[in-house]
Amino acid sequence: MDIGVAIPNHRAGASIQGLTAAADAAVRHGWRSLWAVDHLVVSRSEAVDYGWTLEPLVSLAYLGALYPTLRIATGVLVPAMRDAVHLAKELATLDNILGADRLIVGVGVGDAEDEIEYANLGKADRFHTRGAYLDEAIALWRHLWSGTAEPFAGRFNTLADFTFAPLPIRKDKLLVISGGRSDRALTRVGRLTDGFYSSRWGPTELRERWPGMLATAATNGRPRPFLAARVRVRFDVDPSSTTVYAVCGTPEQMVAELLAFAEVGVDEFVTVLDAVLPADVTRLADRFERDVVRPFRAALGGARPSSPPD
Amino acid sequence: MEFSLAVQNNRLGASAEGMDAAGEAATRFGFKTLWVADHLLVSRKGGPKADAWYAQYNLLEHEWILEALLSLMYIGARHEKVLLGLGVIVPAMRDAPALAKEIASLDTLSGGRVVAGVGVGDEEDYLEYQNLGKEDRFMVRGAYLNETIALWRHLWSGSTEPFTGKFHQLTDFTFQPPPPQGGALPIFASGRSDRALARVGTNLDGYLGSRWSPGQFQDKWPAAIERARANGRPKPYLAMRVRIRIGEEPDEIWSLCGRAESIVSGLLDYEAAGANEVVLVFDAVRPEDVRRDTERFARDVLEPYRERSALQRV
Numbered sequence: 001m002d003i004g005v006a007i008p009n010h011r012a013g014a015s016i017q018g019l020t021a022a023a024d025a026a027v028r029h030g031w032r033s034l035w036a037v038d039h040l041v042v043s044r045s046e047a048v049d050y051g052w053t054l055e056p057l058v059s060l061a062y063l064g065a066l067y068p069t070l071r072i073a074t075g076v077l078v079p080a081m082r083d084a085v086h087l088a089k090e091l092a093t094l095d096n097i098l099g100a101d102r103l104i105v106g107v108g109v110g111d112a113e114d115e116i117e118y119a120n121l122g123k124a125d126r127f128h129t130r131g132a133y134l135d136e137a138i139a140l141w142r143h144l145w146s147g148t149a150e151p152f153a154g155r156f157n158t159l160a161d162f163t164f165a166p167l168p169i170r171k172d173k174l175l176v177i178s179g180g181r182s183d184r185a186l187t188r189v190g191r192l193t194d195g196f197y198s199s200r201w202g203p204t205e206l207r208e209r210w211p212g213m214l215a216t217a218a219t220n221g222r223p224r225p226f227l228a229a230r231v232r233v234r235f236d237v238d239p240s241s242t243t244v245y246a247v248c249g250t251p252e253q254m255v256a257e258l259l260a261f262a263e264v265g266v267d268e269f270v271t272v273l274d275a276v277l278p279a280d281v282t283r284l285a286d287r288f289e290r291d292v293v294r295p296f297r298a299a300l301g302g303a304r305p306s307s308p309p310d
Numbered sequence: 311m312e313f314s315l316a317v318q319n320n321r322l323g324a325s326a327e328g329m330d331a332a333g334e335a336a337t338r339f340g341f342k343t344l345w346v347a348d349h350l351l352v353s354r355k356g357g358p359k360a361d362a363w364y365a366q367y368n369l370l371e372h373e374w375i376l377e378a379l380l381s382l383m384y385i386g387a388r389h390e391k392v393l394l395g396l397g398v399i400v401p402a403m404r405d406a407p408a409l410a411k412e413i414a415s416l417d418t419l420s421g422g423r424v425v426a427g428v429g430v431g432d433e434e435d436y437l438e439y440q441n442l443g444k445e446d447r448f449m450v451r452g453a454y455l456n457e458t459i460a461l462w463r464h465l466w467s468g469s470t471e472p473f474t475g476k477f478h479q480l481t482d483f484t485f486q487p488p489p490p491q492g493g494a495l496p497i498f499a500s501g502r503s504d505r506a507l508a509r510v511g512t513n514l515d516g517y518l519g520s521r522w523s524p525g526q527f528q529d530k531w532p533a534a535i536e537r538a539r540a541n542g543r544p545k546p547y548l549a550m551r552v553r554i555r556i557g558e559e560p561d562e563i564w565s566l567c568g569r570a571e572s573i574v575s576g577l578l579d580y581e582a583a584g585a586n587e588v589v590l591v592f593d594a595v596r597p598e599d600v601r602r603d604t605e606r607f608a609r610d611v612l613e614p615y616r617e618r619s620a621l622q623r624v
Binding site: 012014015016019040041042043044045046047051052053054055057058059061062063064065066081082083085086088089090092093094096097098099116120121122123144149156157159161162163164165166 | 322324325326329350351352353354355369373374375376377379380381383384385386387388403404405406407408410411412414415416418419421437441442443444465477478480482483484485486487
C-alpha cells in the first residue's frame, strides 16, 4: 500500500508554501501521489472548509511542474460543475505536460450541500442530472482521448465536427476513478471507471463494499480496479470521540488501522492532515511518517499482507 | 518598447519541452511576458464560409493545442521572472465564475504575474462554441464578455456583495483567496472590431493586437487613448503580436519578414505607433527550433533595434 497526501489547497490560509510543504514531505518520505480537492465558488455555509480554495487543476499543474517524481491526482473533480469537453482538454493537457503515468483523474458529483455552488457556477440545472452528466462525461472523455473522429451523440454533448489533439499519453486508458458513497456511485466502479476513491470510510466500510466493486469489474471483463482511500489522520485524538472516521488514537492503534486498510486491498492511503500552514503540514507529515508509516511498513514487511494483523 | 514571446502551446507537436524552451529564452533575453493561445475543440471542416485560409491557418494553428491556463501555470512554475499572459482567453466558451477561480489561482501560485487577455473569437469559431455546448452563447458573446469582466473584478476585489448579471447571479458565495493583484489584475482586450477597441478605453487596462501592420493601427490607437482619458482611466497599454520570419518571403499572414534591417525598421514603426510591447510570434514548436529562432532574433534584430531606438530617442 502506497501513501499519498491530500494537498492543502483549501481552508483559510491555503497557500503556495503549504502546497510545496506537502509535496516536499511526499518526496522526503517516498510517498507516491498528491491529491487535490475540487471546489470553485461555494456558499457561505461551506465557507470554513471550501470558501478559501486554490483551483485543483492549476494547483496540480504547478506542483507537477516542480516535482517530477510524484504522481498527481484529482480527488475528486466534479465534471457537472464544469463542462466535460473543456475538462477533456484540461486533463489531456495536464497528462501531456506531466509525462507518462503521473495523472490519476478522480471524479465525483458533489453532495446535496453543493447545490448553491452549482448555481453560483451557472449550472443550477445540472445539479439534478449530475450523476448522468458524470457518466456521459467519462464516456465522452474516452471517446475524445481515443483519437477517433467519429461523432459523439449524448444527452448533454453532441459533437459532429471536431479535432482533438494532443491525446493523453495513454490515450483513453488514462486512469479515471470515481468517488462517492451512494449505491449509484459504487456501481460506476468496474463498470465505467477504473477504480474507487473512498472518503470518510474506514476499513470496516471498505471491507463490506469493495468486494462488490471487484465483482462488478470481473463481470464486465475489466482489470482489477484501483482503490485509493482518502482518510483523516488525527494525532492525540481518542477514536471514540470522532464523528467522522479518522485514523487516530495511539501510534499502535494508528498502525493497526493502516494494516487493516492494506488488508482490505487499498492501493493508496491518501493522508488528510489537519494542517494548512506550511509549518503544520511539515510537522504533521513528518510525525505521521515517523510514528505510523514506518512502523506500518515494518509490520507489513514482517507479515503476510493477506493475513489480518493480530 | 519591450519584447515578449508567444509560447507555442498550439501547432502540431507543441509540448512541455517546447514551452519550457520559450521560458528559458524569455529569461535569457529579458522578454517581459509569455503569452499563450486559447482554443479547446476546433472544428475540422470549418463553417460554410470556411476556405483555404481556415485549413491553412485556423486548423494548422489550433488543431493541436495544450490548454492555455494549465500551460501557463506549468511555465510560470518553472520560470519565475516572466509575466504570464493569456493571449487571449475566450470566456464565453467557458464559464466566467469557474474561470475567475482558475485565473485567481494562477495569479496566486505565480505570485501575481498574470495578465488576462480576453476575446470573443471569430465568426469561424461558431462550430467550436457548438462543440463546447455553448452555441447559445455565440450570439451574445460580446455581452457575455462584458459581464465576465464585471464579475471577475467583483469577485477579485474581495467583495461579498451579491452580483446580478444577465448570465450569472451570485448571492450566497465566498471567493477566497483573492488574486494577489486583486481587482486590479490587468485585463486586456483583443479583436479587430471597433467594439473590441472601444472596450479598451471604457473599462480595460490594455489591448493585445494581432495581425495589425503599424500603418493599419496608427489611426486607431489614439482614439482608444482618448476614450480612456475621457473615462478618467489611465492610459491603456498596447501589446502587439507580430509574426517574425527572418530571411523569409511575405506570405498570406501579416508578418515582419525579409532582411534583419527591414524587420528592425518595422519594429521601430510599431514603437512609433504607440506599442509598449511587441509579442514575438515564431512558427517554432520544437525546443531546438525555439532556441534557434529566439537566439537569431536576439542577435540579428534585437541588438540593432535597441541601438537604433536609443539613437532615435536622442
